[in-house]
Amino acid sequence: MNTFAKIALRNILRNKRRSLITISAVGIGLGALIFIWSFVEGAHRQMITNYTSYITSPVQVQPAGYQTNPKLERALDNSAALDARIRQNPTVRATSPRIRAEGLIASSEASVGTVILGVHPSREILVSTLNKRIAKGTFLQDGDDQQIIIGKDMATNLNVGLEDKVVFMSQAADGSIASGAYYVKGIVDSGVTEIDKGLAIITFTAADELFVMDGRPSQIAVQLHAVEESTQTAAGLRTALNDPELEVLAWNTVSPILQQWLDYDNTFIWIIVVIVMIVVAIGIMNTVLMGVLERTREFGILLALGTKEGQIIAMVGWESVFLGLIGTAAGLFLGLTSSLYFQETGVDLTIFTDALNAFYMEPVIRPCLNFKYTFLSGVMVLATSVIVSIYPAWTAAKLVPVKAIRSI
Amino acid sequence: MSKIRVDNLSKVYVTGKNIETPALSGITLEIEPREFLAIAGTSGSGKTTLLNLIGSLDAPTAGTIHFGHTEVTGMSKNELAEFRKDHIGFVFQAYNLINTLTALENVEYIMLLQGVAPAERRRRAADLLTRVGLEKYLDHFPNQMSGGQQQRVAVARAIVSEPSVILADEPTANLDSKTSEQLLDLMLELNREKGTTFVFSTHDPMVIGKVARVVNLKDGRIAP
Ligand SMILES: Nc1ncnc2c1ncn2[C@@H]1O[C@H](COP(=O)(O)OP(=O)(O)OP(=O)(O)O)[C@@H](O)[C@H]1O
Ligand SMILES: [Mg+2]
Numbered sequence: 209m210n211t212f213a214k215i216a217l218r219n220i221l222r223n224k225r226r227s228l229i230t231i232s233a234v235g236i237g238l239g240a241l242i243f244i245w246s247f248v249e250g251a252h253r254q255m256i257t258n259y260t261s262y263i264t265s266p267v268q269v270q271p272a273g274y275q276t277n278p279k280l281e282r283a284l285d286n287s288a289a290l291d292a293r294i295r296q297n298p299t300v301r302a303t304s305p306r307i308r309a310e311g312l313i314a315s316s317e318a319s320v321g322t323v324i325l326g327v328h329p330s331r332e333i334l335v336s337t338l339n340k341r342i343a344k345g346t347f348l349q350d351g352d353d354q355q356i357i358i359g360k361d362m363a364t365n366l367n368v369g370l371e372d373k374v375v376f377m378s379q380a381a382d383g384s385i386a387s388g389a390y391y392v393k394g395i396v397d398s399g400v401t402e403i404d405k406g407l408a409i410i411t412f413t414a415a416d417e418l419f420v421m422d423g424r425p426s427q428i429a430v431q432l433h434a435v436e437e438s439t440q441t442a443a444g445l446r447t448a449l450n451d452p453e454l455e456v457l458a459w460n461t462v463s464p465i466l467q468q469w470l471d472y473d474n475t476f477i478w479i480i481v482v483i484v485m486i487v488v489a490i491g492i493m494n495t496v497l498m499g500v501l502e503r504t505r506e507f508g509i510l511l512a513l514g515t516k517e518g519q520i521i522a523m524v525g526w527e528s529v530f531l532g533l534i535g536t537a538a539g540l541f542l543g544l545t546s547s548l549y550f551q552e553t554g555v556d557l558t559i560f561t562d563a564l565n566a567f568y569m570e571p572v573i574r575p576c577l578n579f580k581y582t583f584l585s586g587v588m589v590l591a592t593s594v595i596v597s598i599y600p601a602w603t604a605a606k607l608v609p610v611k612a613i614r615s616i
Numbered sequence: 617m618s619k620i621r622v623d624n625l626s627k628v629y630v631t632g633k634n635i636e637t638p639a640l641s642g643i644t645l646e647i648e649p650r651e652f653l654a655i656a657g658t659s660g661s662g663k664t665t666l667l668n669l670i671g672s673l674d675a676p677t678a679g680t681i682h683f684g685h686t687e688v689t690g691m692s693k694n695e696l697a698e699f700r701k702d703h704i705g706f707v708f709q710a711y712n713l714i715n716t717l718t719a720l721e722n723v724e725y726i727m728l729l730q731g732v733a734p735a736e737r738r739r740r741a742a743d744l745l746t747r748v749g750l751e752k753y754l755d756h757f758p759n760q761m762s763g764g765q766q767q768r769v770a771v772a773r774a775i776v777s778e779p780s781v782i783l784a785d786e787p788t789a790n791l792d793s794k795t796s797e798q799l800l801d802l803m804l805e806l807n808r809e810k811g812t813t814f815v816f817s818t819h820d821p822m823v824i825g826k827v828a829r830v831v832n833l834k835d836g837r838i839a840p
Contacts, residue, residue, distance in 0.1 A: 211721075211728055218716035506714055512673055513773075514701025514729055516694055609673040613708060 212519060216526030219499055226495055231535045233491035237484040238539025238589045239546065242582050246547035246575035247555065248477055252470050253576050257435050258568040259466055260459045261337040262403060263325070265304075266438040267445065268462065269294060270427035272455045275462065280309055280381045283424035284454075291428055293449060299441045301433045302334035305425035307415040311378025311386070313358070313408055315366035322362065324376060324408045326415020335431040338396055338409070345370045345394035353414040356390035359404035360397045368392055376408065380420040388418045400568065466568075481585070485592050488535070493596040496528050500600045507604045508612025517605040524601035525594065532593025536586050543585070547577040618684025618780060620647040620670065620813070625679030627665050627836075639665040640836045643679070647815060649780070652807045655817045656824055657833030663817035664785050666833065670815065671704050671783045672696045683780065701729050705774030707784035707816075712770035713758040719745060719769045720754040726777040744772045748802055764795035768802065775806055784816035788823060800826055 220227045260266045269290065271282040284290060284305075291303055307326035312319050329348040333339045338357075339347035348355055356374060358366075368374060372392050380386040390410060398404055416423055432441055442458035449456065460467040500507070507520060554572035622645040629637040640662045647653055655663050668674040670681060672688050681688045683703060691699060705726075706712075713722045723741035732740075745754055748768040758766055767787055774782045784803070788796035800823055807814050824830055832839040 211725070215714070215716050222716060505711060509706075509708070509712065510714065511697065512671070512700065512706050512708075513726055514697045514699075516697045519729075610668050613673070 210526075212523040213526045213530075216523055217530055219503075219527055220530055223499065226498065227531065230491045230495040230531050231538055234488050234532065234535025234589060234593065235538030235542055237487050237491075238536060238585055239542025241481060241484045241585045241589075242539065242543025242577075243546045243550075243575065244480060245477060245581040245585065246543075246551070246577045247573065248473060249578045249581070250551070250574045250576035251569060252473065253435070254570060254573060255466070255470070255568040256438075256459070258337075258570070259463070260435055260438070261335075261431070262341075262398060262400065262568075263336070263338075263407065264459050264462050265335055265429035266432045266435050266459050267300075267430040267442045267456060268427050269430060269445065269449070269454060269456050272453055274427065275455060275457060278308065278426070280379070280419055280421075280426070283307075283381070283421055283426050284428065285424060287423075287425050287428065290449070290454075294428060294430060294445060297441065297445055297448065299432050299434065299437050299444075300430055302331070302431045304328065304331040304335040304429045304431075305412065306332075306427055306429055307412060307419060307421055308426040309378055309386075309415070309419055311376055313362070313366070314375050314377065315368045315372065317367045318365060320362060320365050320406070322358075322376075322406050322408050324378075324410060324415070326410050326412045326418075328412045332409075332429075335429045338398065338403070341396050341398045342394040343397035345392070347394050348409065348411055350411070351413075352393060353411050353417075354389075354391055355393035355410070357394045357396060357409040358392060359407050360395050361401070361405040362408070363392070363395050365405070370395070374408075376410075376418070378419070380418065382420045384420065386418045386420075388414065390414070481588070485588060488589055488592050489596045492528055492531055492535075492593045493599065495531060496524060496597055497600040497603070499527065500524060500604045503604075504607065504612050507607050508609045511607060511609040512613065520605040521601040524604050525597050528593050528597030528600075532590045535593065536590050539589060540582070540586055543582065544577065547575045550575045551577060618686075619649060620645075620781060620815075621680075621682040622646070622670065623680045623682070625666075625669060625681065626677045627662075627669060627674070628677045638836055640669070640676075643836075643838060645831065645838065647781070647813060649813055650807070650811045652804060652814045652828055653816075654824055654827040654830045655815065655833060656819060656830050657817075657839075658819065661833040662836040663833055665836075667783050667785050667815065667817055670781075671706060672700060701726060702777075703780050705777070705779040705782040705812075707767065707770045707774050707782065707787045709786045710763065710766075710790045713766055713773075715758050718755050718757055719750060719761065722758070722769055723773045723776050726773065730777060740776055741772070744776050745769070748772050764791050764799065767791060767795075767799055771799065771803060771806070775810065775812060778810065779812065781813040781815060784814065786817055786819075788818065788820060793822060796820065797822060 271284060274282050287305055291305060294300060294303055304327060309324050311324060313322045330350050343360055348357060366374060370392050373389055374392060375389050378386045396403060438458040442456050446456040551574055554574045556572050558571040622643055625640060625643040627640040629639055655666060657663050669676050676689060688699060720741050723745060724737045727737045742754060745751060750765060750768055753761055753765060788799055803814055806812060
């Protein structure tokens with residue numbers, strides 16, 4: 209081994225306790241960073257997965273302009289052929305054509321505004337998990353053309369329960385009055401206000417008849433094997449379909465607010481990153497600087513013997529590199545094992561269930577180890593530990609031999 | 617091997633708020649190759665200052681120092697480091713060694729800086745340590761050796777790269793008289809064997825008695 213590296217390594221071993229404290233600080237900091245990053249990544253994935261398994265699916269195919277102006281007469285022609293072509297994409301897991309409209313829903317006591325979806329129940333449950341969020345009653349089945357699913361807050365506002373009759377009113381695609389009566393079959397408790405308060409679901413057949421759609425859906429909801437691939441799949445479908453009459457949108461275009469929230473959350477993590485880096489920097493700088501200061505005489509002798517400034521800098525630099533490397537190894541070990549362990553078992557946050565639901569999160573969050581962020585954290589910690597060694601190294605190299613030797 | 621010429625050398629230390637302490641004034645001195653020279657004088661007379669200046673560890677206020685035809689005063693910091701490495705060996709009063717290196721590695725260190733091949737380095741360092749009677753201590757660290765043993769390692773380290781001059785500032789100050797005498801005899805032998813110039817400071821009468829030439833310093837000047 210290079211003698212300067214050897215001297216550096218022995219200096220680390222010379223003050224074991226101090227080195228150990230530094231290595232622990234670096235290791236715990238990095239480990240925590242990796243874990244937090246995995247945790248947030250897991251939470252984000254869960255939020256996206258949950259969000260895209262209710263109403264907004266990972267990808268939606270709809271008539272061009274529908275997103276900004278969702279008029280009922282904007283609907284998809286030849287939807288069966290279109291649907292078949294969408295399913296050819298290997299990342300697509302399932303599709304569900306939907307009729308979507310807005311209107312007024314009324315009981316004998318009250319009326320509220322609502323979004324109404326017309327779906328094929330047997331296909332919808334492959335795209336959406338709302339059927340698993342039925343608090344009372346059951347989800348629709350194919351042929352339940354007189355039945356309706358509503359949210360739990362809407363049920364409260366209308367003061368209706370299972371089997372009760374509600375009336376929906378709106379305007380049909382041809383401009384005529386659309387009005388139908390349905391019996392409550394199930395009540396959804398998703399924890400998401402906009403769904404529990406303002407969503408009703410009937411069958412596609414019922415909606416087709418009510419709105420006079422001639423079998424044309426407003427959109428085709430597309431569920432994927434991997435939700436992370438939403439953006440790429442949307443782009444791929446856009447190219448494959450190559451139809452200016454259509455718009456293919458990923459969930460983050462449909463709901464920029466959620467994306468912004470995730471981005472904001474990521475910014476917050478960067479603040480933690482900066483704090484961890486400062487702790488690492490101070491820890492290593494302290495150890496190395498103390499080591500340099502208590503060895504002033506030794507550096508004086510090294511200089512007197514003809515050691516050059518650059519060689520002194522290398523010697524001190526190696527110390528930081530070794531501390532940084534060992535600390536990084538410890539941190540990677542801690543971060544990886546904790547992330548992988550909780551990736552298996554999940555982190556149980558049941559006590560916060562209500563708050564979590566509102567953010568599309570579940571009480572058990574599974575961290576998701578992200579290779580990119582883990583690698584990045586390791587590199588940043590290592591780089592920080594090398595950068596902070598510059599000052600102590602410089603201090604040692606700039607010593608004047610006589611003065612250094614005099615100070616015992 | 618070349619003659620060392622010290623010409624009209626002065627050193628004034630400036631401390632605190634422009635307090636000037638003249639430590640050396642107008643020192644002129646010639647040191648012949650192979651000489652064994654003691655610089656004697658009371659405490660504060662300027663012995664350490666003179667050795668530090670000759671060893672280019674510090675810069676003079678005025679005057680010049682030549683090693684042969686090379687003027688040392690006025691070189692850059694890195695040039696001086698290079699010069700020390702190749703031409704000067706040092707033995708300090710105490711705590712001379714690098715604590716994280718073994719006796720053998722301490723003696724190898726300068727040869728390492730000089731780029732001597734590892735096997736050659738090890739052989740020369742081991743030979744010399746054997747020569748100074750430390751063959752059993754090659755792998756000992758400084759804190760595992762006595763003061764006298766450490767000083768012998770320091771002498772071995774100073775001489776191993778065969779510099780033209782070895783400067784030793786009170787090398788025996790921390791040793792008992794018997795150990796001091798052994799160390800001095802060792803240095804005298806090496807001086808005769810290898811022809812290395814030795815310049816060292818002392819106020820030990822035993823040491824002064826064994827030396828061919830003594831330069832007396834008094835208040836920073838050479839006393840007649
Ligand atoms: N770094 C310094 N700053 C200020 N004055 C100094 C410094 N070093 C030495 N001096 C002064 O210079 C003079 C000579 O000091 P020097 O150390 O050379 O004496 P010395 O002969 O080696 O003494 P000793 O036998 O005690 O080691 C003394 O008056 C001392 O106080
Ligand atoms: Mg002195």
